[in-house]
Amino acid sequence: MRPDPGAVDAGGAAALLRDASDVLVLGHVGPDPDTLGCAVSVATAMRRRGVPAVVAVGDPGPIADRLRTLDPDGIVVHAADAPPSPDLLVCCDASERRRLGSLADRLDTAGASLVIDHHVSFVPFGTHQFVDPTAPATVTLVRQVLAELGEPLDANQASALFAGLYTDTGGLRAGGAPTLRLAAELVEAGAEPASLMRGLNGDRPFGWLAALATILAGAHREPDAVAGAGLVWARVDAATAGRFGEQVGSVMGQLAATAGHGVAALLTECQDGTWSVSLRGTGRPDLSAVARRLGGGGHRGAAGAELGGTADGVLEALREALVAETVGQGT
Structure with missing residues (x-):
């Protein structure tokens, strides 16, 4: 029964x-x-x-x-x-x-x-x-x-x-x-x-080395974000994501390793023009709450969401969500 x-x-x-x-x-x-x-x-x-x-x-x-x-x-x-x-x-x-x-x-x-x-x-x-x-x-x-x-x-x-x-x-x-x-x-x-x-x-194609170098060369750090803990982010365009889809996720490990007590974000452009946003951090702020503000979800230290619009618009929405949760959680 x-x-x-x-x-x-x-x-x-x-x-x-x-x-x-x-x-x-x-x-x-x-x-x-x-x-x-x-x-x-x-x-x-x-x-x-x-x-x-x-x-x-x-x-x-x-x-x-x-x-x-x-x-x-x-x-x-x-x-x-x-x-x-x-x-x-x-x-x-x-x-x-x-x-x-x-x-x-x-x-x-x-x-x-x-x-x-x-x-x-x-x-x-x-x-x-x-x-x-x-x-x-x-x-x-x-x-x-x-x-x-x-x-x-x-x-x-x-x-x-x-x-x-x-x-x-x-x-x-x-x-x-x-x-x-x-x-x-x-x-x-x-x-x-x-x-x-x-x-x-898996095995990674040789061409991934050049693509990875380009992605990491375009990474940014915003030291004043997350109450001074910092935000490290990079983005991957749709062409690169389409060609190296299985390898793109590994970039997050590189970003997270440099984020310290802050937050790492990887913005990946999808074929339909939307953006997949992956977040990693220490749990302060709670990234699941940050992601929920963006229409997604996840865990305290690992979360994500999918958003429409331009990369700049997605980044601004992410910054606003981080500020709101940082203030709200007293981080």
């Missing part, structure tokens, strides 16, 4: 899965290892139980090649092939309905929907929610659910979960001892960190 709608714990989430006759698992648009690692692991567990299950992402294009290493069994299907009316819809690592992209309509046609998430900026949706904003990664919550379900991990699941844990905790730096204990469990279950991370990072 399914639990009543609303907030559930890991046991309640497992009960929903145990009762399902077929499952569609969704990750958020622009999937990262946390959302995809969760989704593949859940679908794999359900298939092992004899329940039809697939994973889909509401993006118009295919999943990045580097993330295909997390799906060796081909569980991820194209959005167009996602079942229209699943008995149970499971949404992994999505902070709000719109993060499901073109597949958000499955919330209206599924028999029930379970959301598993760890974002501070979570906006409730779905019939059931297992949400813990103190969790360092959504994979930690999925691991709890799979344990309640009584499903042991195979090597593929362990690898998928490890990828999400490693990337969302900044290389196992966040989450303390529980993160390290889970990492050890996943390695014992078959995850191989060295080869896994090499596959996720």
Whole structure:
């Protein structure tokens, strides 16, 4: 019997899965290892139980090649092939309905929907929610659910979960001892960190060196921003993003390393002329709150949003949001 709608714990989430006759698992648009690692692991567990299950992402294009290493069994299907009316819809690592992209309509046609998430900026949706904003990664919550379900991990699941844990905790730096204990469990279950991370990072084309040099040469530091802690930002035009899409995200690490106690921002122009804004910081100010002012969300130290307009307009909106949250939080 399914639990009543609303907030559930890991046991309640497992009960929903145990009762399902077929499952569609969704990750958020622009999937990262946390959302995809969760989704593949859940679908794999359900298939092992004899329940039809697939994973889909509401993006118009295919999943990045580097993330295909997390799906060796081909569980991820194209959005167009996602079942229209699943008995149970499971949404992994999505902070709000719109993060499901073109597949958000499955919330209206599924028999029930379970959301598993760890974002501070979570906006409730779905019939059931297992949400813990103190969790360092959504994979930690999925691991709890799979344990309640009584499903042991195979090597593929362990690898998928490890990828999400490693990337969302900044290389196992966040989450303390529980993160390290889970990492050890996943390695014992078959995850191989060295080869896994090499596959996720992928080979970079030689031309990326010149593109990276151009991006970093155009970076700026505004030392008076964020109450004197400073703002470091750079932007990537649509042509560069289109050519080196999988490499562009790595620029954020370079910016964040120079931001000190301030905020790093990467503005990436999308093909439709909008801008994807990624933010990193120490949590002061709370970047999830900054991103919400811009129509996005995320975590205290890592967040993002998508905005229309010119790069200068987006930067001005970001500066205003930073000022508002810096003053409001007494930073």
